[in-house]
Amino acid sequence: MVSVDLSLPNWVEEWARGAPDLKVSPPGPKSKEIIAKDRRYVSDAYDRLFQFTMKKASGSAVMDADGNVYLDFSSGISVMNAGWSNPKVIAAIKEQAENLIHSMANDAYFDKEAEFAELLAEISPGRALESSFFGNSGAEGVEAAVKLSRYYTKCSEHIVFMGSYHGRVGNALALSSRVKFKYGHGPFPSGVFFAPYPYCYRCWFRQEYPSCDLLCIDYLRKAILEFGGPSGSLASVIVEPLQGEGGYIAPPKEFMPRLRRICDERRMLLVADEIQCGLGRTGEVWECNSTETVPDILITGKALGGGVPLGAIVAKKDIMNVWRPGSHSSTFGGNGLSMASGMAHVREILEERLAERSRVLGAHAIERLNEMKDHHEIIGDVRGKGLMIGVEMVKNKETKDPLLVPEIQGLMWRKGLLMITSGMYGNVFRIAPPLIISREQLDLGIDLFESAVTETEKRMEAGR
């Protein structure tokens, strides 16, 4: 096995190497000024976790308007996989901006769009997905997958999963499971059926893996498909191979192959939403590869654009080919900046073998976090793959009652560690740093996390 260099790349700026480094107690005066203006003029819909402003970023560190430097365990929600301000991505954007920003993908051909689609075909699971459609976000990719799967199968219903998140517009929101996101925005299209995701820590059926033999899949097959309401007009099963917003849940290895089998038997398409878990994050280029599952349509986004808005579907050729010119479209799809930036970012992930690096660092982090779990009553579960790790916080290990975590999160932020949450109860910390993070920085972040956990436990013991 080739060894992996786990130090920071040379291009990471000096100020970012010493993260975290807080100059003033956050939020400082400049940040407060920005936040006040934002509060006045920007919608409150964004769920800002920290009183935190973005000024610049490098590698795995982010600086706020007051010069405070934070260690970043979020990658901007799995976007900056090859590191913030990666020089190859910046160079590609600059060069492209000087030549062509808007490529008129609706009406003209563009070399980089064809080139990027070729690259995605070459790296697709089983090299079986040969045709791409580019849009501007993950949710647009989901919308495209829904439309294509209906167009191809001439069916209109979908199976999705409890805990799923597929985006905030139209069909993507209808396919998502949380009340918080859907509240007040209905009515939603009918024909969406929610199946239990293998959330083994809180098994829907109070079973244990592996003795359960994946009862949740059995339930999908025998209860939902037969008696759960579908009319038989099922177009697709849409699934996150490793659930993101649902709480960084890695399903047992049999899950995806069994879904594939059900789809084949019932003539439904298997759609893998790899928007959050794809592109090296889980230690594989695509999480589908870990079980050798070939979906019919793969949805990608987030890291795909290297920070420039981009989403895409990559599908089997015979499926994509059913769309006629005009069947689907987007003014900015395949635009100059997103193609140049995205291609540079994906190439960097491949050339620097960041999936492998993610696997090695992730295994190390999971080992450390599991040791921590043995010493801390409020750490209920540690799970995930590569650098997509979830740490589920509970009031105590026996009851598994979810612990409210904003306080721990605030403590970490004040220590200079950016860590965001997910999960159906909002109590799962995500460890998802840029994949170029050094082992040293990863350890430092875990130490900061542990100190915040210890402080919280002491306060809980004291009944405060």
Ligand SMILES: Cc1ncc(COP(=O)(O)O)c(C=O)c1O
């Ligand atoms: C699995 C998954 N699907 C879809 C989306 C929606 O992507 P976007 O926010 O780019 O529309 C997300 C975003 O978090 C996601 O994690």
